[in-house]
Amino acid sequence: MRYLLIHAQFGIVLLSLSITGGASAQTSDTLFFSLDMNNPISEGWLEPDSEMVGIRGDQPPLNWGTTYSAFDDDKDGVYEVAVPFNLNADSLLISFKIKVDGAHNPDDGWQAGRNHDVTIYKGMENKLSIAWEDRPPQPPVTITGNLEIVRDFQGENLLPRDLFIYLPPGYEESDQHYPVLYMHDGRALFDASDIGQEWKVDEAAEELIQSGDIEPVIIVGIGNTQDRIDEYTPSKQVWRHELERVSPAQAPSFPGAYAGDYKSTEGDTIRFRTKADTLYAMIPGGDFWQSLILKARHNFYLPQAGITFGFSLSDGKVDKLIASKPSIGGKGDMYGAFILNKVKPFIDQNFRTKQGKEFTALGGSSLGGLITLYLGLNHPDVFSKLLVVSPSVWWDGRMIIDEVKQLPGTTGQHIWLDMGTAEGEGAVDNAKALHRALAEKGWSARNLKFIIEEGAAHNERAWAKRVPDMLRFLFATEN
Template sequence: MRQLLSYGLFGVIFFHLFFPHNISAQSVDTVYFSLDMTEPISEGWLKHGTEIVGIRGDQSPLNWGNTFEASDPDKDGIYEVAVPFNLHSDSLLVSFKIKVDGVNNPDDGWQKGRNHEAMIYQGVKNKVTLKWADEPPQAPTTITGQVEIFRDFQSDNLVPRDLYVYLPPGYKESNQRYPVLYMHDGQALFDASEIGQEWRVDEAAEELIRAGEIEPVIIVGIGNTQNRFDEYTPTEQVWRYELNRISSQERTTFPEAFAGNYISTEGDTIRFKTKHDTLLTMIPGGQFWQPLIPESEHAFFLAQAGITFTFDVKETEVNQVVASKPTMGGDGDLYGGFIIKKVKPFIDQNFRTRPEREFTSLGGSSLGGLITLYLGLEYQDTFSNLLVVSPSVWWDGQMIISKVNELPGATNQHIWLDMGTAEGEGAVESAKALNKALLNKGWSKENLNFVIEEGAAHNERAWAKRVPDMLRFLYSKN
């Protein structure tokens, strides 16, 4: 998670897992979600009190990384939660899904199907009633122009995925060769029927090319897979903290013996207590006790954060606890090799491309923005232009900034870098830090275009608004 507040790294991670809800004094309109979870309860995999049920979405205070928790005090299987949104205009379109945080759940606890959507209006009581089995209707295709799709494109080391190839106006009628822009998350670029939202790259390209504002270009969308998180991260992220007891141990029976206060080397304090034989935790900077799920006699799982607390027990003394998460990510180099060795040769062989470095670009958003900059710097002889959109700079202790700092100097590459002010606390600050690192290495305003978009959230609709300027940056005839 992003390092944002005055707490140490350990505390910051906890803070943003549980308390990302920073509601300002602007107009606040609340959506009352009613979530019918009777089906998974009857199926036996969802049990009251052991797992967290809630909403994830694309507009603050919702996000796709943390669950906004709902409650079911009546134990009737109907969970309720009120989510307050800050509206900067008369209405706001929100995408969302039900998420269950726990262990051994189908689809990792994600509601199946495409994302749901709701329009929120100022001054109106907004209510959404949703069953676990509900799926939104399939949207009609929104492809503009000519887009060819290659299903289940094979890889030697990674799972198959779809390729989406946009061809510019006049492609079939000419013998011209074209520059190529390769982009990650291909199913989100051209067709809203795929995931419910799109970047509208095809509409923007068609309009700008026909207006003569940009050179005609082939745009290749490389579809993501269920392994997106691993493929779009360059390094493995190890999350492990040791905390030492700073309070006296009151009991010697378990789990009561675990109760007390523990501190990390970064200065973050976490508290544990028991209630009715259940161990609960209070995270740094938090205001609420969170129940823990027993994994073994000495290990407990915090479902919403995916963290396991393992207590070090010596006879009956407990003086240390280890907080850990499974190692994540690290297949970025495999994914990069797939693009270089499989995707690009296939495109160059089957379409009239200009395969040289000066005509080849790479782009993506979020983790796709992270992997774009990483692979762009790794393959400087292949990519001359990079679209680094809303990048996940926070990954692995901001390793991408460290990679930039290790460069001997600026590369001969043009970079678009951006971030929206509504993408979460610290997002703009991290983008500014990356921009500063690039400038310190010798990039200038002529080859580094840094954009801070006021009010822009972390979703396809926000990126779609910036796509025309991205294409002008890469292919403007001027």
């Protein structure tokens, strides 16, 4: 069955929230979080009765798109949650942040600063206590080689962002011109001191260039902004589903009149039940109940996912349901024009580049992988090589696969496509479907490299391990 409700930033995921709190299946690999939220409560912006507190992170069942909810059962300002992990080794390194789901919160409810890191160990009791105001220690600067930074680079109708420009060894001493790799999420490529993790692109490039494995190359990291989701998505995702009641109401009065099962035209069922005058929902494929907030007559809100449930009546009985979320995304073409008309001309004018398409590559991960493939396929006259790393194929009903299917044939571009097996529900299947679509259009092993990395998660550490092979694929020296 296709999961209906939660299309998060890194894929289709299921919320995990129970009425009584905690995880449904605690194992020896469980990490018990205690989150001290007394500061934001005393500051007045966290509303415990209407907002959800929890964890987001980079290892399943955590992800960066959906909050894994915690609970403050004794109302002391300390929220607790047990997160069960699946360890395939003796230990697992997890990056995470506290997240508050609500409206008008500082930094959209994200804990400030870099990501926190914690290592859990198999067969041991893993506990972590952290306060909202806690910050991880400042890691050292890890820049290797010659990196120039252009601050607040301007683009029309887009927010300014930094450009991070890696120059190969010997650049200053020569008059040579170089191929260029443009990459999204530039802040995460070269220096772990900023966000806590990095791709280690500079370290890999330095070693491979000096060993002669790849030709010298300029690498341009284009920083993201708070509009990352909009800029990295080619289409506006309209999220609205109609469902009809398929079971009787729990009670004739509020809130039992809304309770029962509702089925969509796609065959997915959402269940509702009540407890202590609160309405709870169970999403398709899930086994946890999530509490809803009454926002208006017949309208309830699920803060963890930003979903509004609007119930409609017929003859005084609740018989239909509209599940909706605000539309997001769709600035991909505008962002592409920024790269083509602003970033690339600036780089070509100020650095010694080889400007032909055969010398120009584009790359990124997650939504950055999605926008890389979209822009690359639409501009094969500019980019001949594409790094499509852990792409968010799930976006807008897998629209990127439809884009490929509409091609008259292969563009002849060289494409690297990969995915880790620990990147979330359906990620590998989506990557395989994208690979099949490309192969059916004429790509072959000669110009399409497809990697499924066993045990790899959706984070910079996993991508850093694959960077040397990515650079060899794009810029290997001729033997």
